[in-house]
Amino acid sequence: MAKIQNPMNKTLIKIDGLYKIFGEGEQQALTRLRQGADPAELFTQYGCSVALNNITLEIYRGEIFVIVGLSGSGKSTLLRTLNRLIIPSAGEVFFSGQPLSGLSAAALIQLRRHEMGMVFQSFALLPRRSVLDNAAFGLELAGIGTAQRHKQALAVLAQVGLEQVAGQLPHQLSGGMQQRVGLARALVVNPTLLLMDEAFSALDPINRREMQELLLRLQASQRRTVIFVTHDIEEALRIGNRIAIMQQGRVIQTGTAEQIVNAPANAYVRRFFAGVDTSRFVLAEDYAGAFSGQLTPPREQPHDRNR
Helix, strand or coil: CCCCCCCCCCEEEEEEEEEEEECCCHHHHHHHHHCCCCHHHHHHHHCCEEEEEEEEEEEECCCEEEEEECCCCCHHHHHHHCCCCCCCCEEEEEECCEEHHHCCHHHHHHHHHHHEEEECCCCCCCCCCCHHHHHCHHHHHCCCCHHHHHHHHHHHHHHCCCHHHCCCCHHHCCHHHHHHHHHHHHHCCCCCEEEEECCCCCCCHHHHHHHHHHHHHHHHHHCCEEEEEECCHHHHHHHCCEEEEEECCEEEEEECHHHHHHCCCCHHHHHHCCCCCCHHHCCCHHHHHCCCCCCCCCCCCHHHHCC
16 A cells, blocks of 8 residues: 655644533532542532543644544533533633634634534434525525525535535435535535534444545545544544544543554453454554654555455
């Protein structure tokens, strides 16, 4: 396999010492947590739930960064702190070097509208609007005129293979097609960062596979930064340049698929691979060493991962 030289080596997102605690005794619980208290003890003492526990990460421009974890591990909470839909209890998120906590409400809205797109598990389409108007919704919020926003939305619908149904209503589409509209709506503003929260998990296996392939095709041409949350390790292995595995609010391990498969941090990580064919990620020592220092590891093309 040929090396992939990736010139993009700058951090887009930096997460520094991030905590999130839910409950009225949040700050008291935070102090005790930093002193080493067990999260279960904090729930008993303060009625507080620890969702994020001292997370520090860097996410690079142009990579697909996948966050994997079981239900309740904190992965969706972490994702929502990156656009401040959830305000962390402590710590900071930096976007292109700028701390999000320092932004005014108006500046944060502008950042979300122009730099960040988000795709949810639920399609969340407007039922009485056409596919075209759903896809153009972000541009409408940004004050773009009808003709221009429809032109841009049609171009993005063509990218996801839906230009022929632009005039239909959401209920006339299959689930997979509805999720493509959701993806088009997120992409229409050409965001720097795309946040995807269990975006394909509501789809049947065939549609899910098609959406994974679509994301990889779009990524090959656009090189957007994508942060993708999933509970499915096979999905993570297939689409991720790097993977972070979470457990009880902590990041247990971060690395490429090859690094995690070949050197799992603990038994919790190993359990994710039970029943999964990981043979294609087992590397010879000289092969693994050949790619040290690269931002994004060599990865098979979608058809290679099917072998």
